[in-house]
Amino acid sequence: MAHFKKKQAGTKQSIPTSAMPDVVFMLLIFFMVTTVLREVELQVQVNYADAENIEKIEQKRLVSYIYIGPERLSGNRLGETKVQIDDSLIDDMGSIRNIMYDKLMEEPRLIVSLRVDEDSEFGTITDVQQELRHAGTLRINYSTRREI
Amino acid sequence: MLKKKRDKESGEIDGSSLADIAFLLLIFFLVVTTIDVDTGIGLVLPPIPDDIEPPPVRERNLLNILVNAQGMILIDDEPASLNNVRDRIKTFVDNNGADPNLSESPDDAIVSIKTDRRTPYNIYIDMLDEVMGAYAELRHQASMDRFGVPFTSLEQNSEQYDEIRDMYPKKISIAEPDEG
Numbered sequence: 507m508a509h510f511k512k513k514q515a516g517t518k519q520s521i522p523t524s525a526m527p528d529v530v531f532m533l534l535i536f537f538m539v540t541t542v543l544r545e546v547e548l549q550v551q552v553n554y555a556d557a558e559n560i561e562k563i564e565q566k567r568l569v570s571y572i573y574i575g576p577e578r579l580s581g582n583r584l585g586e587t588k589v590q591i592d593d594s595l596i597d598d599m600g601s602i603r604n605i606m607y608d609k610l611m612e613e614p615r616l617i618v619s620l621r622v623d624e625d626s627e628f629g630t631i632t633d634v635q636q637e638l639r640h641a642g643t644l645r646i647n648y649s650t651r652r653e654i
Numbered sequence: 655m656l657k658k659k660r661d662k663e664s665g666e667i668d669g670s671s672l673a674d675i676a677f678l679l680l681i682f683f684l685v686v687t688t689i690d691v692d693t694g695i696g697l698v699l700p701p702i703p704d705d706i707e708p709p710p711v712r713e714r715n716l717l718n719i720l721v722n723a724q725g726m727i728l729i730d731d732e733p734a735s736l737n738n739v740r741d742r743i744k745t746f747v748d749n750n751g752a753d754p755n756l757s758e759s760p761d762d763a764i765v766s767i768k769t770d771r772r773t774p775y776n777i778y779i780d781m782l783d784e785v786m787g788a789y790a791e792l793r794h795q796a797s798m799d800r801f802g803v804p805f806t807s808l809e810q811n812s813e814q815y816d817e818i819r820d821m822y823p824k825k826i827s828i829a830e831p832d833e834g
Contacts, residue, residue: 509774527669529677537683556778558785560693569692582693619692622775629771635828639702648779 546585550575550590555624556653563647570609571649574584574630575623586610586621587630606641621649662667693784700828714755715762717746718829721781723772735778747822760792760822767827785826792822 552575563569570591577585578593589596591605610616618638622631638646719739720728727734729742747763749756757763765785769778789804797805797818808815 524675527673527676528681530673534680534683537680541683541686542797555776557695557779557783557786559783559790561696562692563692563696564733565812566692572771577772601767617696619694619749624776624779627832628769628773628778631775641697644699644701644702645696646699647692647694647696648782649692650779650783652693 510646522612535616546571546573547593548573548578548590549595550577550588550623551584552621553624553625554649557648557650558653560650560652563617563619565617568613568615569619569647570613570616571619571621572608572634574626577624586609587626589630589634601636602634602637603641606638606643609643610643615645616643617645618643619645619647619649657659667697695779695786696803697826697828704799711725712758712762715757715764716740717743717757717763718768719766719785720768721764721770721778725772725777726755727776727781729778736777736784739781740791743785744792747788748792761820762823764827766829786824787822793818796821812831 512572521647551571552573562628577588579596589599589602591602596605598604599608620631620634635646638644718728718730720731722728727736727739728752729739734742741766745753746756746765747760749758749763750760751758767785788806788814789816797808797814800818801808801814805818808818
């Protein structure tokens with residue numbers, strides 16, 4: 507009688523982990539590339555309003571932000587409504603047009619995103635919009651959160 | 655005979671801790687990452703008027719919306735609630751000359767928004783949201799009728815997208831603010 511030996515499967519029972527660092531490094535590089543660290547120190551308080559019919563702005567390079575809201579003072583107090591562009595508060599409304607005009611010269615397709623505190627009154631925004639019209643930056647965006 | 659001991663270490667760097675290092679870095683970036691996409695309501699401001707007279711607009715083609723200091727909404731000088739702004743705009747834009755007091759065609763229809771200096775910002779945004787919603791619904795309806803797909807699924811700048819967009823152009827005008 508011929509004797510048949512059952513063939514043992516010669517595979518190991520462990521998953522090879524040698525490619526793990528590569529996978530992790532790929533994820534790491536993805537996150538490193540997509541990370542945006544906050545570049546602006548907010549000096550005014552901005553609570554966004556809610557809206558349903560909103561669009562995303564895909565091209566981040568084109569966007570320049572204007573923050574409008576009550577000034578943050580020391581000790582969690584809030585002051586007057588102020589306008590902040592980049593890193594500084596704007597005291598003189600008339601200077602906005604020059605700032606925005608310079609930005610427009612650098613980036614002709616500029617979109618100005620107004621990040622306004624929801625409890626503001628519209629007068630300040632009207633003034634800012636008039637300045638933007640003088641500067642020629644006509645494309646604006648009211649920043650809102652998606653209503654849930 | 656004393657044999658010199660050969661150290662039996664291989665000349666390779668141990669790579670087993672590489673994964674751990676990468677994981678630590680990954681966790682750091684996972685924690686600090688904010689993929690910050692700006693969302694909002696887009697508008698185009700009217701340019702500063704120069705001496706050229708703007709083209710005359712017929713009264714029937716203009717829908718005046720006023721949001722006053724108390725946050726009350728007036729459409730063509732009649733009080734309206736936020737809930738029926740959307741329907742009012744849809745009937746106004748999609749009138750196509752049926753009602754002599756409303757627009758002649760969607761292309762002629764202009765929604766003019768006027769605010770007061772003391773208008774609450776969130777009321778204004780809610781109202782603007784309704785206006786955008788009205789246009790979104792009209793475009794959605796047109797897209798369903800013509801192509802059988804919702805407007806949001808059309809690719810931007812494709813022929814179909816442009817066709818629907820030109821059928822219902824968003825003509826939203828920000829009225830000149832009152833002085834003082």
